[in-house]
Amino acid sequence: MAGKPKLHYFDARGRMEAIRWLLAAAGVEFEEKLLESSEDLDKLRHDGSLVFQQVPMVEIDGMKLVQTRAILNYIATKYDLYGKDMKERALIDMYTEGVADLSEMILLLPLCPPDQKNVKLTLIRERTTNRYLPAFEKVLKSHGQDYLVGNKLSKADIHLVELLYYVEELDSSLLANFPLLKGLKTRVSNLPAVKKFLQPGSQRKPPGTEKTLEQARRIFKF
């Protein structure tokens, strides 16, 4: 029997968190090898484990996979979270990319110079309430089903719900006018595997701090 997937990243959400969420939602146990220094990263680079010299890297089914989207797509395919046909998959990809665009803005916010932070934050709020959340609310309203695509849980729902948690951390009032999204968040959060992941003590990572940023700078040398 194949062992547990092994996740290589540092002790933060970053680009690995969506992978943690997806595995957890699929009910898959995983191990983490946390990078603590730039030497740890160099070691992976030198032993040929990182195709593009970058993490996230996931050891799974005898492969060492890099590139976040490729990893997510593999997991989603393996655990039947990627639709039943090409059309469903296209929709799932489309919604996933929308989630990724807003998630990336939120992910990169801590790297923003202090004097530009407020402008960035205003832009994130504006895009959240006027572009992304209305779009997803409209999708749910258009078909009246419980999940975004094919009336069945897919990676798109899991990525969206993860994003909704981050939006709520920024400002919980941003979700106020989106009842169907709040419903989706509750529904997905109550799935037993997700519920477990949302409990304290799980492998879900907390919001980043100054210390997280310092550690990232140390490991990735930026």
Ligand SMILES: N[C@@H](CCC(=O)N[C@@H](CS)C(=O)NCC(=O)O)C(=O)O
């Ligand atoms: N397109 C890649 C980007 C990966 C990436 O930028 N990884 C960062 C850490 S979050 C890294 O390894 N940086 C070191 C470097 O680029 O040399 C992905 O989505 O996985």
